[in-house]
Amino acid sequence: MNFKINDLRTSIEYLKTFPNQILETDVEVDPFAEISGIYRYVGAGGTVKRPTKLGPAMIFNNVKGHENSKVLIGLLASRERVGLLLNEKPEKLGFLLKESLNNPIDPIAVSNNEAKCQEVVHLASDSGFDIRKLIPAPTNTEEDAGPYITMGMCYGTNPINGLSDITIHRLCLQSKDEISMYFVPGRHLDALRMMYEKDNKPMPISISIGVDPAIEIASCFEPPTTPLGFNELSIAGGLRNEPVKLVNCLTVNEKAIANAEYVIEGELIPNRRIREDINTNTGKAMPEFPGYTGSSKPELPVIKVKAVTHRKNPIMQSCIGPSEEHVNMAGIPTEASILILLEKALPGNIKNVYAHPSGGGKYMAIIQFIKRSPSDEGKHRQAALLAFTAFSELKHVILVDEDVDIFDSNDVLWAMNTRFQGDKDIITIPGVSCHPLDPSQTPEYSNSISQVGISCKTIFDCTVPFHLKDKFQRSVFKEVDIKKWIK
Structure with missing residues (x-):
């Protein structure tokens, strides 16, 4: 592949060279339920309620209430498209990830001046700061607890040994500067959060949205394949044969992905909890990968947002929980993990x-x-x-x-x-x-x-x-x- 992919925008431009992989619309769309409602028919697939189908990714250029921002959905909702983006046959993707895991390349840090993700800076101390107005996060269904970030690369660091971890979590925008964070039991970032909370200290965290798809796929590896302390960004480096670039955040002591479209900087507040559906009282969270809407959780950890930075004219990337996109992000690393163990035994x-x-x-x-x-x-x-x-x-x-x-x-x-x-x-x-x-x-x-x-x-x-x-x-x-x- 001569076309070099190193961020979300180069991924989109590369896919545009193939027929029926990217669909754009300039018709205004409401991020409240409409984006997912539309994409359900275009290309969601997976365990989404029928009728649905596989199809192109979709870019909404005219998002209600969010001038100069776009929303992309379904980038990885096709195994064929993942193969194109990773330069591998669809049926061999598990083997590709296995090889990248065996040949990792650690991420590197770049200066703030080189970081495209910090072209525009919004500080929580600014008057009028509101993450719900800055980030066009879709509300997937009319029952959802609120707008959700579904493709946020959450990055945190072990306070004892300095080793970092990246994963994707369910993030609901709850107020102008607070986000609830759902952890499935056993996730590494939750283990790190508990270390900070034990000492009654806030945990610095960054959430990078809209990145190289290699990072999104690599971040979905789980233990025992990637134990606590293994930075999955090194797998993305192996996939691209070059290191992922990180940059120091501006308001918290953490790093973020330097060429992300958006970065949220914040802290997980010790011993602070919030009811997930506090703004809706529906008892529902959002559609999850088994095909059902998850129940809202009564007490979730809270991220206090310190800043939002982004590229000029940023692209918000989202996915539908039960869609084929989740299948590929979770499933291909699952295949690699199984292959690694079975080929040894x-x-x-x-x-x-x-x-x-x-x-x-x-x-x-x-x-x-x-x-x-x-x-x-x-x-x-x-x-x-x-x-x-x-x-x-x-x-x-x-x-x-x-x-x-x-x-x-x-x-x-x-x-x-x-x-x-x-x-x-x-x-x-x-x-x-x-x-x-x-x-x-x-x-x-x-x-x-x-x-x-x-x-x-x-x-x-x-x-x-x-x-x-x-x-x-x-x-x-x-x-x-x-x-x-x-x-």
């Missing part, structure tokens, strides 16, 4: 792994397993068990043979229908911790579940027993060059 047996969209990139993985000899029988189920270890939020694993296209759901279901018997090919592992946003993980749903967040993990073995492989050969068609008949 079972070299030569794993052809590929796919984090299926129906699980939002987290709940379901399809493993393409190669049985080369009778001794490989049973190893495929070991692979499934290892996948649960590689990614703890995984709920279901489907095992298929090497002749099944794991990226074609019809082909996977064909394997389930012709190579699977429910009484012998289902393996259940009850009482295991999973992801808290699965609404079926409650004692009310099943008496086998002791508390919210506990799940029954399940393996669906849709592979042919090795000694029967000769009886399960797919029909072989003649190989032809169809160009002779179809131009």
Whole structure:
């Protein structure tokens, strides 16, 4: 790829060289519910309520109440588009991330004068300062607790050893200078926040919005693949073969991504909590990746905003929680994490792994397993068990043979229908911790579940027993060059 991508704008310009990847509109749009309502039909996909489909990313050039700002949605809501942006075949993206993880390049710091993200500065001490007017964050549905930042790269540093971490979190704009922050239990930034809170100190934090997609994908790696203290920006450096550039914030002791479209500088206030839906009282938060609207949380940590900086004519980047965009951001790192562990434990047996969209990139993985000899029988189920270890939020694993296209759901279901018997090919592992946003993980749903967040993990073995492989050969068609008949 000769076109060099190093930020959001170069990503957009590169995609414009391909047909049907970027759609722009100058028609005025209301960020309250309309942006997501429109994109649901254009290209959301994922677990969004039907009708929906995959399609181009969309740029809204005329956002009500936000002159000189644009909103981009759906940049990564297509595996093909992610492949274009990372210069890799869509089916090989998990392998690409695995290689980048094995060959990281640490980020570097640049001067404030070089930082495009600080071209325009708004201080919280300025009269009239209001993050809701400065940032065109969409409200995804009419029930949402408020405008949400859904693509914010949250960056914080360990107060003890100085190691930094970057992740994406649910951020609701609650007032002119306060943002609530939802942490799924076990997230690294929450561990850092608790270190500061233990000493009754505010935690400096930056939120970078609108960055190189390599950063957005890399930030979604999770433990044990990236343990506490591993800076995922080094994976983005490996993807681009050059370091990510960081810059010192202007009002807090933290760094931000230097070429971001927006940066929010602030502090997590110790022992301060806020009800997530304090402005709406709907009991709802926002649409989440399983396809349901998350319940608002009664007590969430609060970020006190100190400043907002941005590029001239900034582009706000957003996504729909249940969309294909979340699938790709969460799912491709999931695939890489599983591949890393399986290739070490079972070299030569794993052809590929796919984090299926129906699980939002987290709940379901399809493993393409190669049985080369009778001794490989049973190893495929070991692979499934290892996948649960590689990614703890995984709920279901489907095992298929090497002749099944794991990226074609019809082909996977064909394997389930012709190579699977429910009484012998289902393996259940009850009482295991999973992801808290699965609404079926409650004692009310099943008496086998002791508390919210506990799940029954399940393996669906849709592979042919090795000694029967000769009886399960797919029909072989003649190989032809169809160009002779179809131009």
